[in-house]
Amino acid sequence: MRYTDFPQPKKGLYKYESGKRLVMRLRAYRSRAYCSNTTAGVLETQLEVACKLYNTLLHAEQEEYEENKHTMNKTELRQLALDLRKKNPVFQVLYSQVA
Secondary structure, three states: OOHHHOOOOOOOOEEEEEOOEEEEOOOOOOOOOOOOHHHHHHHHHHHHHHHHHHHHHHHHHHHHHHHHOOOOOHHHHHHHHHHHHHHOOOHHHOOOOOO
């Protein structure tokens, strides 16, 4: 498929056109979301628990490597995270997509 087979953009939408290269103008918006103290507390708790779980998994992976010279793959780490969530009530606060 050649470049000319694609639909051509309207004039003026792009900063410049040179051969096959098109550079698009970007428009950025800056906004800020304010949340209540309750929501901020929940988010802070979620972050702390996620950090604790990450550090626990990292420590377990380091121990596994020191003992057996074997790095854990993604499936093993997911299974370990699932086991930790089932056993430890602190980690049950996290959503399943996080842990």
